[in-house]
Amino acid sequence: MMFATSDPSSFMPWYLRGNCDALGHVTPVIADHLSRARLFRLIDQRLSLDPGTRLDEAFAAIRASLFAAGLIGPERHELMPVRLEPYGAQLATIDRSALRALGLWATKIHVNGLVEAEGTLRPRVWLSRRSASSNAAPLAYDTMIAGGQPAGASLVETLAKESEEEVGLPRRLSATARKVKDIVVRYESELGLHREVLAIYDLSVPATFQPDHRDGEIVESALLDWPRFQAAVDGSLPMKFSSRVVSKDLLARLGQAAERDRLTSMPKAL
Structure with missing residues (x-):
């Protein structure tokens, strides 16, 4: 059963290493910040995470950058799983403070x-x-x-x-x-x-x-x-x-x- 109350067009999907399915969704403000910080790449209107970094390290850097910019709150010291799909395998972990800002499952x-x-x-x-x-x-x-x-x-x-x-x-x-x-x-x-x-x-x-x-x-x-x-x-x-x-x-x-x-x-x- 699925309940959806959001307008997907107000968020920008972002991808991991050329995957066809979006790993998360972010606001234009966060997409712009992470692109300028060179933590995300924007090529041909496709937003993706830099494939040259380890995922856990990349997510830690993203969280720190978003917090420094005042876009999320302080670290919660609770690691959450990062999954491509609702019941998919864990790909990495991320501090809870950044979970919603990146639109992760x-x-x-x-x-x-x-x-x-x-x-x-x-x-x-x-x-x-x-x-x-x-x-x-x-x-x-x-x-x-x-x-x-x-x-x-x-x-x-x-x-x-x-x-x-x-x-x-x-x-x-x-x-x-x-x-x-x-x-x-x-x-x-x-x-x-x-x-x-x-x-x-x-x-x-x-x-x-x-x-x-x-x-x-x-x-x-x-x-x-x-x-x-x-x-x-x-x-x-x-x-x-x-x-x-x-x-x-x-x-x-x-x-x-x-x-x-x-x-x-x-x-x-x-």
């Missing part, structure tokens, strides 16, 4: 935290509010757990780490999360072009659970009943784009399941 885990609600087939849903200092969508709401998959980590490892850091969820509980599906999204923000695989999980959380925000990325959590969750997804609360996509999917899936259960439980006409 990323994989993110999203965990729907669900609490059984008495007397209804639809659960209550945890949402987490991002801090005011977040690089993307400050003070907007996320799914209960959301985070990028760094280089060298599996999805399960990423889920366990983010669960502990963002809401204090013990690993014995995060290990029970159920993988539901992947959704591929493409959208733009002030950071650049986001191209993401959203790996979606559902997790049943005890009613006694209280989030413990440990890494400073989340400032508060909200446990919403189903009508309030619907309203939040419809716009009553600010939500990060990818989390709204995941939440809409949850509404559709569990709403349909609840309706099927309701119809199944109805007495049959004689």
Whole structure:
């Protein structure tokens, strides 16, 4: 499934070593800067990474140049995989701070935290509010757990780490999360072009659970009943784009399941 809200014509594709498929997409401002810095080559309107350098070294130089020019924020000290395709092999790594500016693929885990609600087939849903200092969508709401998959980590490892850091969820509980599906999204923000695989999980959380925000990325959590969750997804609360996509999917899936259960439980006409 693909959700796209960006206009590709507003970004310039760039290529690696003559490859036919674009490795990333950049704004004209960044394309001009990297060309002038001789980190990218522009030949016959085709933008490409200098093939004479090692990729990891090239990406480190690109990140440093973009930061020095004020085009991206400071180093995040978290290496992300560079892939030609959403599920392709890792070609290199790059610091997270430059990922969006270069329009590279990323994989993110999203965990729907669900609490059984008495007397209804639809659960209550945890949402987490991002801090005011977040690089993307400050003070907007996320799914209960959301985070990028760094280089060298599996999805399960990423889920366990983010669960502990963002809401204090013990690993014995995060290990029970159920993988539901992947959704591929493409959208733009002030950071650049986001191209993401959203790996979606559902997790049943005890009613006694209280989030413990440990890494400073989340400032508060909200446990919403189903009508309030619907309203939040419809716009009553600010939500990060990818989390709204995941939440809409949850509404559709569990709403349909609840309706099927309701119809199944109805007495049959004689």
